[in-house]
Amino acid sequence: MNTAFLPVNRADLQARNWPECDFIIVSGDAYVDHPAFAAALLGRLLEAQGWKVGIIAQPDCNDSRNQYGLARLGQPRLAWLVSAGAMDSMVARYTANNKPRSGDSYSPGGKIGFRPDRAIITYVSKIREISKGVPIIIGGIEASLRRMAHYDYWSNTVRRSVLLDSKADLLVYGMGETPILEIADKLSRGEPLRGIRGTCWRTGREDEVPRDGVKLPSFEEIKASKEAFCEHYLIQERNTDPFSGSVLVEQSEARFVVQEKPCFPLETAEFDRVMELPYARTWHPDYDAAGGIPALEEVQFSLTSCRGCFGACAFCAITFHQGRLIQTRSHESLEREAVLLSKRSDFKGYIHDVGGPSANFRVPACEKQKTAGACPDRQCLGTEPCPALKADHSDYVRLLRRLRALPNIKKVFVRSGIRFDYVMKDPDKTFLRELCEHHVSGQLKVAPEHTSDAVLSCMRKSSHGVWKEFEKAFQEINADLGKKQYLIPYYIASHPGADLADALHTALALKKTGFVPDQVQDFYPTPGTLATCMYWTGLDPETGKEVPVARGAHERALQRALLQFNKPENRKLVIEALQKLNREDLLPVLLGKAPVRTRKK
Template identity: 55%
Template sequence: MDLRGWSELDFLYISGDGYVDHPSFGPAVICRCLESWGFKVGIAAQPDWRTREDFLSMGRPRLGALVSAGNMDSMLNKLTAARNKRRTDAYSPGGEVGHRPDRATIVYCNIVRELWGDIPLVIGGIEASLRRMAHYDYWSDKVRRSILIDSRADLLIYGMGERQIKEIAERLRDGEDVSSLTGIRGTCHRASDCPEGSVVVPSFDEVVRDKRAFARAFDLWDREQDPIRGKTVCQPHGDKVVVQNPPALPLSTDEMDHVYDLPYAREPHPMYDDAGGIPAIEEVRFSIVSHRGCFGDCSFCAIVAHQGRIIQARSHRSILEEAKKLTEMASFKGYIHDVGGPTANFRHPSCKKQLSQGTCAHRSCLAPEPCPGLDCDHWDYLELLRKLKGLPKVKKVFIRSGIRYDYILAGKNREFLEELCRDHVSGILKVAPEHCSPSVLSLMGKPSIEVFLRFKAIFDRINAKINRKQFLIPYLISSHPGATLKDAVALAELLRDLGHVPDHVQDFIPTPGSLSTCMYYTEIDPSTGRGIFVAKTGHQKALQRALLQYNRPENRKLVLEALRMCGREDLIGFGENCLVRPEKGSVPVRRGGFEKNAKSASGGKGPRRRGRKP
């Protein structure tokens, strides 16, 4: 501040992450944008909440305090699906844990109120965005109030916040009181009554008492998360009402370019050098964000609730200029690691009507079948990749942010897939079938497993044609709501038939704001009102996870238990179709060419499984 001749800040931005000046990190984007609009901004990155020194070091800001927990929800950052403490924190110096408090947004806001009373206080980021209404909190196993109420903030910015923070900052600068900033799209505020014409969802008291009320509230709220057709939503919390204005309008290409053309240093702050830097930068240091939004609409993903379903893309010019900056960095080795967004091959809105009419309220663009109006053209993305590949100093351009294979198959541009295999896959392409059970995939909002198998056949055929040895690595989720133990057995059999046992399996984590989390808590499909099975105990989850890694010796007892619980002793033995060997002392019996445990009822058939049985 002294070097810049500033006697005071306009805004103090308080973040739960170590500071990384890179456009993949929300605090950097918001602060660089404010700077570009002429505001004086200071950043308190991971302030020590046990003292007040870090909060006071730059003085009271003139216009307001901005608070974010960082790039992740602070509880998800700390705890695993089993509620065990994580050993590392990628957003902290050297990956060390313990640099942020639990429920960081609330803790930081309480300190701001303690220090500066009624100063304008605005919260944002993923934690605030996804906890904006009454929500189920997995880590405390209870329904919590809107974080707007618990934090005592004046405004909550949800979604990507550039439009909102600009309007808020300019109106505060022009002398308006923060209490008057109630009609800004993409924000929530407190009120005494529900605005006329708003969608009123069941109150906090109702959703705490009644899981069906919780499911109904989520369904009503979820339908309005569209910037074109969405309405104001309100939810009573005692004598107050949380009012959510409609989502912010999508950024234009010029506005997106402005955000990403700003002078980011693209590095963690040098004050972290002695600790080893901020590990999260390594995944994105040589990656490029090409767009925002995702019309994949997976039930377990919170991207739709945060970024929306309407794609907002940067221009080729902006992306190429960023790529040139990467090639000038001393540590650049010729490889751009990723060009994409939530889904790499979504570069434009899924259909032409979205920008005028919004997304469809009662159907998905891709699942269970692609919409007849879906625009599946990949030429823009293909042309972008070709331009990047042609830049001096660029050896390879990879795609790591994931592709939707059903979107590729829905189109007719097979040239894209062949070029993808030839030029943009580094031996492994990660895709996300997630499961194989029709009922589970339906609840997930994913296409049938047959679509994945068809894509795999084409992928293998293309790689044989171009003489490349490349593989698909499927992402899988165990214990998703609706997934029974028999569904997990079916998935294990599919993995056996594919000759693939995953190194890592993601246990479903109920994060705030997603449809799947609503299903987990209520054991209800909110769209139909029907009850569903949910694996909730640690042992139930362990059984499902073990089946997906059935060849690991440490999982053997759990796999045996799961198979017997399902009456699938035919998968215990020495035959080609078996998943696991019997215990010592059991006498295998040969019948019809298959070796089986003496307790088995019948043999099965299936292709030879690769790898040894535990």
């Protein structure tokens, strides 16, 4: 037995003299005892409250009773806690073009085949075969974003809530620390699992549905009507804030899913405590022979400083999962973790990242959010930033200064997302200068996403002009510092709202700069995003207007090829795209060395 880890088999239980676990966590990811992995974080949190917790990682579902199956720890006394892992299992297994992935960074050796499709449904079904009468609670990103009826890209259908399809007893959505402790207390007292913020429950009795709940269009309605689907999405989006959000009710045939109000964000002291629990900070030794778990490499020497995002991107589900309110850790907590990392034998002196969904969000978007939450009917930092938005990097600057002054720290990098539009809103450019001077390793990855303002508007992103301003400021500061550092822009192809002409717009802009991205992300319609709603309905849900949508692998490939026009394997697709646009005159430009010239009207 390795006491640095939570129990993973019967021998571990016997060594602890435990007859059983109070909770058994079942995860689609390998067991890495690190706060960046939810199974470890929630397991350690429950352990800190005195509960006995075991972990079954990536169980063999072909034989639930074998030593690698779901029965390896026996029955939990209070509940099974089930998650597909850090990613939706379908996203983990398939690319944006619905092709099987070649690897899985959350599995031993990065190999595939360790998690099933629709992992939550599979795991719950298999647990029911071996465990009768023990509550099953589902959570994690797959459960969170599929908590209500949703469009499913892989089947190209509208599916029911995963709570109904899995027949689990309760669903935890969002970040689960607060609800999991309340659930544990209620289960220990034999109380019903109702009224817990951050959870969804199901019932077949209409008289049990809260009278004050806001009714969503029913499952049947959103299957039949694209307009109803848009309304369904918007009601959910406008009720993601813990201050203003309402209880939501969705009917699916004769059953109802009730979504309780969202959880309040963790206070700084609570966030600190959760992140500083006694993690082993490595993968379980069972994976040594396979070479470990690749996903750990990205976070091993990184610091999570914040959660939440008020950035509003249409293709991102952070609003539905972590929320728009910013949660931050204290400088003291982050310093303690940095010191802890610096004492490891494998530490080379480099903190790889200090950030979160958007690294430079460390304060509320405005004063109102501190006491009243985010506005349900407007975005903080979208295409047109809210006038009340206050861009302030002063706290982040102080944090980075403090960390880079620590002994044995050679360099502190910032590699998670920097919102360049937020940087440009800040009248004080101290952060940008210090970022260039101290926290960039020659290249800074940023996400302009596109060059067409029409597409950027559909993405809820700032105009391309803001990107050009940031690019200029970055270059000027580096020139002043005497540094040769470069921006690595990130682009999305085939986002709803983008057609071939928009892709050509970006291709020509890239040609002018001389930069063509090695990687372009095809838009991936995942549950819980505005962009996925647009993809399925062909409508902008806020205006009701039609938006162009690239459908099918070939149509998407044409857009991606234009954004990577210099790759030899894309030559035929580029020619086809230009022919479709009646722009064969641009063949020498994109496929040769001719300069870009403005077309005469």
